Amino acid sequence: MAPPPPNRPYKRPAISDQQRRRELALQAQSARRADAQARARSLANSLLSPSSAETPPERDHEPTVADVATAASKLRGSDARRWFARQIMLPEWMADAPPHLATDWHVFARPAGKRCLVVSCNGITISRLRNGSILHRFPSALPNGSKRDISGPASSYSILDCIFHEPDETYYIIDMISWRGYSLYNCTAEFRFFWVNSKLTETTAGDPPSTYHRYRFSAVPIYECTLEGLQAAYSGSTPYVKDGLLFYNKHAHYQAGITPLALVWKDEACSQYVIDTDSKGQVPNEQHVVLELQEDGKLTTSDDPPVVFGSLDNEFIQKSNLRPGNLLRFAVRDERVKLVDGKMEISELQFVGKPNRARAFADSHSKVSGHLRMHFSWENMISFMTRGHGLIMICIFRLCFSMLLGMLL
Incomplete structure (x- = not known):
């Protein structure tokens, strides 16, 4: 790279919004002082029986993480799904x-399937979907996961972040929150991935199903970038159907939420579910986004802080019997998506209705942008990528992955 001309200051490359948030997230986790052990215990109790938690005694101090989690376990309906x-x-979504x-x-x-949390404790194993509903209740070879496999205190618990892959009825472990009562919330992703592989080999959870081991557990292959x-x-080939790639920062703690x-x-090369399709598998001329209605009528994403994509007037809200906190589905047509200074803006949202009740929260800004990018015409895609994100992402879109690898590395 040639040096800058004399008397002309060198201009550093602009830091993207996503990179800025990555740096802030790393700083925030270093300053966090949460009680990881109590947090893991409360989550385990909620996963095992969200309705059985007793009301915590009155305290004369600020509620702990355990108090908050126990109170959250009493939530019902949309509040429970969201929690x-x-x-x-x-x-x-990678920007x-x-x-x-x-x-x-x-x-x-990433394996295609149902994302869930799996907890083993007191001789039983329970998996819960993201909306809190039970997927399976079964015996397993995880620690204390069946009546025959109780070792140490029966109340000792393990919590795994899994994807249930229906074709081979296997739970693929993508992360670990707790193992035999030891919390990994404040451990780095690099350490958690190491533990997934090392601890799983200490059990027979990876063996074929049997009477006391209903479903097989398997770790996904983790690679350096x-x-x-x-x-x-x-x-590369995998024993499961792929649904995209997941990238984890090695230094990241287990952070709940987006x-x-x-x-x-x-x-298209690594996922069957890139953008919305109709019943015939065809890409429609519009895509759908799910946003949350706020008190002032604004429509926001699930980000923290949320991103505003539009608003509804009071007359329409009252006529449609909508309330703040409702999740609403909108259609976005190609001609309503514009690029302003390299950023995506939606000039009009068409109300479709409410999403499935099992839906817990709105789409994130990165997901909305990612879906609409994939739906753009190629000319708009090139304009968006070259302005905002560089030729690296154009190479990804064209599926010239060999070129991408060379540029990334």
């Missing part, structure tokens, strides 16, 4: 290539 959904670490990708990030192929690792995750320290990438 349970926010206990899982959720990725943002740019993080710096130091090869040294600071892991990557793996090197040339070989990215190629293996993207185009975080820029975990990223997801999807395209």
Whole structure:
């Protein structure tokens, strides 16, 4: 790279919004002083029996994490769905290539299936979906996961972040929150991934199903973001159907909710579910987004802080019998999406209705942008990428992954 001309100051590359949030997230977790052990215990109790928690005694001090989690376990309906959904670490859609990708990030192929939290305790294993509903209640070879496999205190619990892959009836472990009562909330992703592999081999949970082991558990292959690792995750064979790539910052703690320290990438080559399709599998001329209605009529994403995508007037809200906190589905047509200074703006939202009741919260800004980017015409895609995110992402869209790897590394 040639040096800048004399008397002309060198201009540093602009830091993307997603990278800025990544840096803030790393700083925030370093300053956090949460009681990780109490947090894991309360989550385990809620997963096992959300309706059985007793009312905590009155206290003369600020409520602890355990108090808050116990109170949350009494929630019902949409409040319960939202609380349970926010206990899982959720990725943002990749908007740019993080710096130091090869040294600071892991990557793996995400299994297609149902995301859930699995807890084993007191001789039983229970899996719960993101909306809090029970997926399976079964015996397993996880620690204290069946009556035959109780070792140590029966109340000792383990919590795994899994995806249930229906074709082979296997729980694929993508993260670990607790193991035999030891909380991993404040451990780095690099350490958690190491424990998933090492601790799983200490059990027979990876064996074929049996009477006391209803479903098989398996760890997903984790790769360094090197040339070989990215190629293996993207185009290598897996025992499961792929649904995109997940990137985890090695230094990231397990952060409940949406975080820029975990990223997801999807395209036609590594996922069947890139953008919305109709009943015939065809891409319609519009895409749908889910937003949350606020007190002032604004429509926002699930980000913290939320991003405003539009608003509804009071007359329409009253006529449609809508309330603040409602999740609403809107259609977005191509001609209503514009690029202003390299950023995506939606000039008009068409109200469709309310989403499925099992839905816990609105789409994130990165997901909305990611879906609409995939739906854009190629000319708009090139304009958006070259302005806001660089040629790296154009290479991803074109599926020229070999070129992408060379540029990333």
